[in-house]
């Protein structure tokens with residue numbers, strides 16, 4: 823699925839600089855506490871009230887595997903999509919280098935993210951995918967909270 827398809831299933835959607843926020847469908851959410859972003863071909867759902875990815879996907883009627891965007895992209899567009907993601911990643915790196923400061927926790931998060939690139943996830947269970955996406959969302963949230 824794409825970011826837009828996921829967002830169309832949610833209420834209170836607001837477009838942000840990176841992705842969307844919406845009301846979390848997995849708990850009684852009055853303010854938008856769900857963040858929806860796409861990184862490296864994965865849709866990352868993060869509920870700031872702590873709902874799990876599987877609770878959220880269940881509530882909107884999709885499977886955890888649907889959060890892997892590549893499957894939804896026409897193979898002919900995939901290379902272009904990858905190239906765009908790679909360009910964005912490089913831009914983030916350059917910005918980070920220009921900032922000239924590093925934080926150990928962020929480095930660790932970055933290493934974690936790097937180590938998860940291009941893994942073959944086709945044989946993973948929904949539980950593994952769920953854990954993996956949770957960890958990635960936390961790693962990205964950490965990096966973003968440091969403004970890197």
Ligand SMILES: [Zn+2]
Nearest residue numbers: 846849869873
């Ligand atoms: Zn929630």
